[in-house]
Amino acid sequence: MSFVAVRKDAIYFHELHATADTMAAEIHAGLSSEQKALPPKYFYDKKGSELFDAITRLPEYYPTRTEIGLLRRHAPEMAELLGMQSFLIELGSGSSTKIRLLLEAVRPRIYVPMDISREHLITAAQRLADDYPWLTVHAACVDYSRPWDVPDFGPGRYNAFFPGSSIGNFEPGDALRLLRQVGRLVGAGGGLLIGVDLKKDADILEQAYNDAQGVTADFNLNVLAHINRRLDADFNTGNFAHKAVYNAVSGRIEMHLECRKDHTVCIGGTRYSFSSGETIHTENSYKYSVEEFHGLAAQAGFSPVRVWTDREGLFSIHYLKLG
Ligand code: TRP
Numbered sequence: 001m002s003f004v005a006v007r008k009d010a011i012y013f014h015e016l017h018a019t020a021d022t023m024a025a026e027i028h029a030g031l032s033s034e035q036k037a038l039p040p041k042y043f044y045d046k047k048g049s050e051l052f053d054a055i056t057r058l059p060e061y062y063p064t065r066t067e068i069g070l071l072r073r074h075a076p077e078m079a080e081l082l083g084m085q086s087f088l089i090e091l092g093s094g095s096s097t098k099i100r101l102l103l104e105a106v107r108p109r110i111y112v113p114m115d116i117s118r119e120h121l122i123t124a125a126q127r128l129a130d131d132y133p134w135l136t137v138h139a140a141c142v143d144y145s146r147p148w149d150v151p152d153f154g155p156g157r158y159n160a161f162f163p164g165s166s167i168g169n170f171e172p173g174d175a176l177r178l179l180r181q182v183g184r185l186v187g188a189g190g191g192l193l194i195g196v197d198l199k200k201d202a203d204i205l206e207q208a209y210n211d212a213q214g215v216t217a218d219f220n221l222n223v224l225a226h227i228n229r230r231l232d233a234d235f236n237t238g239n240f241a242h243k244a245v246y247n248a249v250s251g252r253i254e255m256h257l258e259c260r261k262d263h264t265v266c267i268g269g270t271r272y273s274f275s276s277g278e279t280i281h282t283e284n285s286y287k288y289s290v291e292e293f294h295g296l297a298a299q300a301g302f303s304p305v306r307v308w309t310d311r312e313g314l315f316s317i318h319y320l321k322l323g
Contacts, residue, residue: 005138008122010129016114016142016149024231024268031272031280038223040169040283041116041143045226049120051219053095056164060211062204063165066315067195070308071101071163074317079105081305081319082191086157089185090114091144092166096124099161103132110153114140144178150185158186165197165315168252168286172296175286179300183322192302192320198313199287202246209244209253209285217242220255220282233267243279251292253285290316 005012056064093113125139224235256279302320
């Protein structure tokens with residue numbers, strides 16, 4: 001296990017993968033399948049991370065403000081459960097905005113923001129270290145869809161923080177694998193504070209992913225621009241349209257890019273055909289009732305300790321313990 005820190009100004013930086021990334025192979029596999037698909041992690045280049053932040057501020061997008069409301073209201077109780085002086089590891093930390101609501105109450109020994117978007121991660125971590133001079137920050141760049149080294153700071157209390165209902169962006173089987181990995185991270189007696197979007201009326205859900213300003217559409221289309229920039233590809237984003245629908249049977253929002261006309265796209269010398277009306281499946285966002293999520297977490301060895309929800313029953317935050 002390697003967890004070598006590189007000092008970068010006010011923070012330590014870690015790279016949790018030894019191997020080079022496999023973008024070209026993953027894109028090729030996705031676009032060669034019957035239902036074309038792209039791995040959602042490729043949303044998050046610098047532009048994608050910025051567009052994502054804009055999504056979280058949209059009037060239709062209720063999850064972020066609802067979760068922030070819960071964090072504000074219940075921070076003291078959450079802090080009591082997490083315990084002071086723990087090692088606090090955030091998965092998919094993005095701009096590290098939500099953790100600020102807990103830091104003063106929780107006073108962790110070390111905060112470890114983890115994210116796939118390297119530059120965005122470093123900027124956010126350095127900003128946080130500047131704002132909280134007493135805090136030790138170890139930023140770690142990680143892609144959860146690949147095996148990664150679990151950071152180990154020695155004996156102590158470990159807590160994971162996984163807000164934003166990002167767990168819903170994994171297929172249930174992958175979500176379980178990730179929760180088991182989180183279990184290895186926090187160890188016996190360790191905790192998990194996780195935000196999970198609840199099942200609800202399809203209209204509210206569909207509006208949240210089809211905002212009037214078209215920011216979610218730009219975010220979805222940016223995956224194509226990202227591929228163009230990284231892989232010598234010639235996607236014309238104008239040939240695709242954003243589409244998000246709730247699939248009540250699977251309990252998930254599905255995001256697609258729908259092709260508007262027959263054409264071909266060249267990526268690193270390989271040609272792919274697209275027909276009018278066909279879609280590229282770009283992401284799912286699974287919604288869980290409290291009981292469904294408890295069932296999933298139990299399979300990874302986590303026991304429920306406390307769950308907070310808003311009055312309208314839009315969003316939930318769970319605190320669970322391993323064992
Ligand atoms: N996990 C959140 C959700 O599914 C945030 C998110 C991830 C998101 N990818 C997204 C929101 C794409 C809108 C569009 O809602």
